[in-house]
Amino acid sequence: MDFELNDDQAALAAGVRSFCEGRLPIDVVRALEPAGGVDRGLWRELADLGVFSLRLPEADGGVGLGWAESVLVAEELGRALTPGPLLWSQLLGGLVDGVADGSVLVAGVERDDPSGLVEYGGLVDHLAVLDDDGVRVVGAADVGLEPQPLPLDPLTPVWRRTAPLPEGDQVAGPDEVATLRRGGAVLVAAFLLGIAEVATADAVAYSLERTQFDRPIGSFQSLKHLMADMVIRTELARAAVYAAGVTLDDPSVGDVERAVAGAKLLAADAAIGNTKSSVQVHGGMGYTWEIDAHLQLKRAYALEPTFGTRPELAERLAGLVGQL
Amino acid sequence: MDLRYTPQEEAFRADLRDWLANVLPDLPPQPSADDWPARRAYDTGWQRTLFEGGYAGVNWPTEYGGRGATLTEQLIYLEETTLAGAPYIGVNFVGMLHAGPTIMAEASEGQKAAHLPAILRGDEVWCQGFSEPSAGSDLAALGCKAVLDGDEYVITGQKTWTSFAQVADWCELLIRTDPAASKHRGITWVMFPMDTPGVEIRPLRTVVGTSEFSEVFFDEARVAVSNRVGLENDGWRVAMVTFGFERGTGFVSDLVETGKMLQELAELAKHVTRGSATAWDDVSVRRDIGQMQAEMDALWALTKRNLAQADRNGVPGAGGSLVKVCYSELLQRLTEVAMELLGRAGLSRTDVGDLPSGAFVEERLRSLSFSIAAGTSQIQRNIIAERILGLPKEKPWTSS
Numbered sequence: 001m002d003f004e005l006n007d008d009q010a011a012l013a014a015g016v017r018s019f020c021e022g023r024l025p026i027d028v029v030r031a032l033e034p035a036g037g038v039d040r041g042l043w044r045e046l047a048d049l050g051v052f053s054l055r056l057p058e059a060d061g062g063v064g065l066g067w068a069e070s071v072l073v074a075e076e077l078g079r080a081l082t083p084g085p086l087l088w089s090q091l092l093g094g095l096v097d098g099v100a101d102g103s104v105l106v107a108g109v110e111r112d113d114p115s116g117l118v119e120y121g122g123l124v125d126h127l128a129v130l131d132d133d134g135v136r137v138v139g140a141a142d143v144g145l146e147p148q149p150l151p152l153d154p155l156t157p158v159w160r161r162t163a164p165l166p167e168g169d170q171v172a173g174p175d176e177v178a179t180l181r182r183g184g185a186v187l188v189a190a191f192l193l194g195i196a197e198v199a200t201a202d203a204v205a206y207s208l209e210r211t212q213f214d215r216p217i218g219s220f221q222s223l224k225h226l227m228a229d230m231v232i233r234t235e236l237a238r239a240a241v242y243a244a245g246v247t248l249d250d251p252s253v254g255d256v257e258r259a260v261a262g263a264k265l266l267a268a269d270a271a272i273g274n275t276k277s278s279v280q281v282h283g284g285m286g287y288t289w290e291i292d293a294h295l296q297l298k299r300a301y302a303l304e305p306t307f308g309t310r311p312e313l314a315e316r317l318a319g320l321v322g323q324l
Numbered sequence: 325m326d327l328r329y330t331p332q333e334e335a336f337r338a339d340l341r342d343w344l345a346n347v348l349p350d351l352p353p354q355p356s357a358d359d360w361p362a363r364r365a366y367d368t369g370w371q372r373t374l375f376e377g378g379y380a381g382v383n384w385p386t387e388y389g390g391r392g393a394t395l396t397e398q399l400i401y402l403e404e405t406t407l408a409g410a411p412y413i414g415v416n417f418v419g420m421l422h423a424g425p426t427i428m429a430e431a432s433e434g435q436k437a438a439h440l441p442a443i444l445r446g447d448e449v450w451c452q453g454f455s456e457p458s459a460g461s462d463l464a465a466l467g468c469k470a471v472l473d474g475d476e477y478v479i480t481g482q483k484t485w486t487s488f489a490q491v492a493d494w495c496e497l498l499i500r501t502d503p504a505a506s507k508h509r510g511i512t513w514v515m516f517p518m519d520t521p522g523v524e525i526r527p528l529r530t531v532v533g534t535s536e537f538s539e540v541f542f543d544e545a546r547v548a549v550s551n552r553v554g555l556e557n558d559g560w561r562v563a564m565v566t567f568g569f570e571r572g573t574g575f576v577s578d579l580v581e582t583g584k585m586l587q588e589l590a591e592l593a594k595h596v597t598r599g600s601a602t603a604w605d606d607v608s609v610r611r612d613i614g615q616m617q618a619e620m621d622a623l624w625a626l627t628k629r630n631l632a633q634a635d636r637n638g639v640p641g642a643g644g645s646l647v648k649v650c651y652s653e654l655l656q657r658l659t660e661v662a663m664e665l666l667g668r669a670g671l672s673r674t675d676v677g678d679l680p681s682g683a684f685v686e687e688r689l690r691s692l693s694f695s696i697a698a699g700t701s702q703i704q705r706n707i708i709a710e711r712i713l714g715l716p717k718e719k720p721w722t723s724s
Contacts, residue, residue: 001329001628003628008328009325204714208715208716224713225702228713231646231709232708235626239623243327256328259391262622265615266618317618318611322594
């Protein structure tokens with residue numbers, strides 16, 4: 001047993017981080033707001049990096065890695081607050097033509113989602129519709145979609161389905177959809193973990209720079225403890241998310257359902273808890289549009305309901321534990 | 325990232341399980357909580373059993389008679405012994421996990437030979453004389469005075485929170501040998517025989533009613549300079565040398581116990597009736613349990629990460645502080661949820677009828693100490709903020 005990144009995994013994470021630092025500094029991300037967060041050029045670059053073909057076999061032009069590595073990549077993309085329908089391109093590369101090479105954009109929905117909301121719905125080529133029978137793909141233009149004028153996260157625009165969904169083409173069956181939902185939950189969790197990290201880093205940097213009462217505010221114990229709790233939430237989430245990735249790759253090391261639900265639950269706790277704390281550490285500045293904390297918080301809020309809200313996941317976990 | 329156990333690790337687990345299944349049925353009955361001579365006999369008897377079975381000091385190097393097990397084997401050892409309900413390390417705690425390792429690292433060959441084999445066999449019990457009434461979280465402020473007189477130190481002062489003092493043979497004692505030096509200098513580490521004249525032990529009664537620790541008073545008690553470990557006035561460093569001896573395994577037993585208790589809480593919820601339903605039918609109760617299960621699983625995974633990092637770096641990171649803060653607060657929450665289920669049955673520390681309530685009521689009290697002992701949760705958060713995040717220490721206080 002050795003639950004630490006191996007050299008290849010560390011190099012992969014470092015490579016994606018370096019790409020994000022060069023290509024996606026926060027001002028570039030912010031500049032994508034008028035375009036609804038979608039940049040097809042960026043999508044090609046992410047595809048070239050292997051983000052959408054990471055788990056595809058090398059024989060099929062993929063990178064041939066597993067969920068553990070996908071988690072590390074999603075975490076780095078989360079740190080950068082990468083906008084766009086990332087999750088679905090990560091999940092559907094290999095299942096939907098053109099996704100793996102970044103030429104086609106897909107958004108995804110659960111068929112029975114009562115909100116009817118579709119993130120990035122009006123900006124993508126296809127819509128993936130999930131239900132227990134599998135995944136069907138429909139042309140986005142064939143779905144009646146109305147933009148919601150004021151999305152919670154300015155970089156996650158939402159459309160609302162106004163008509164019944166067309167039949168579409170089946171690309172995955174019942175077993176595969178279960179795997180995609182579990183994998184999707186872990187990818188969202190990893191992205192949330194990245195948000196929890198960047199929120200902590202920003203709060204710490206601000207607390208060292210901002211002085212009041214002749215000292216950096218980061219020297220006050222009340223704020224130090226607030227930030228220590230950010231570390232605690234992050235490291236708990238990291239352990240859970242990495243374990244879930246490893247367990248998806250090798251179910252013999254644990255209980256997949258339990259690992260996935262716990263990872264998503266704790267990553268949401270970390271992302272939302274940490275971004276709220278970051279707003280607090282930033283004080284009045286934290287309530288402004290200018291400081292990044294609100295973008296991190298809004299993205300965390302926007303991702304939290306995907307593949308299970310926290311109360312749903314907690315209940316699911318209790319069900320699994322109660323059977324033991 | 326690999327969570328699979330190797331065939332060697334699985335073999336270690338299987339052998340240990342067999343051995344435990346063999347020896348545990350022959351354990352004597354557990355002594356009552358405040359019968360300290362009987363507790364000493366029980367705990368040292370178990371240590372002797374471990375010694376004879378080759379499991380004493382799994383984490384001690386082989387050159388000192390230990391098993392020299394890998395960190396993963398240590399994890400397995402703690403997991404399996406706890407799951408099997410084997411006795412806790414008890415009065416052997418200080419000798420096996422702190423004084424012994426300090427002696428290994430810093431003492432002379434003669435001192436090692438005099439104590440290490442005896443500790444390992446359960447023949448020698450140690451206590452720790454570190455904290456004082458005015459030196460708790462700020463341990464380096466300790467003032468227990470020692471004056472050199474020929475080849476002896478003459479010690480006058482007081483220690484407190486000294487676990488097992490009433491049954492210990494030896495004390496790892498921190499004394500102030502140079503009052504003029506700055507706080508971390510001027511401290512010396514000595515091996516102090518507890519039967520020395522001039523020592524008075526006054527047990528402290530805790531919240532749970534028993535006396536796990538004592539105040540220890542020294543009135544011109546004499547100890548030979550030859551009992552000093554390390555140099556005079558270098559005792560702070562000596563005491564800190566073994567700070568990381570457990571390398572991330574320190575809370576494994578506690579985590580396993582807490583995991584068991586969470587499972588028992590789920591059982592309790594199904595047992596407690598509310599009209600025609602049970603507490604388990606209440607979704608808020610299930611969510612509480614699910615949330616705690618997620619955190620427990622993550623703490624177990626985090627422990628494995630801490631071990632992997634300790635294995636690479638030789639020393640543990642601040643990961644231990646994270647585990648300690650989380651598990652102690654989680655256990656306190658767990659017992660509060662249990663009390664919400666038990667209602668008035670929580671008035672009794674023993675089971676009420678056929679309701680398995682006593683253990684939860686007891687743990688609700690006992691767990692209060694976990695966020696205080698061995699570094700309060702507040703000190704742990706300072707450590708996390710300063711060592712992991714690099715935040716500054718608070719300015720020294722000056723009276724206005």
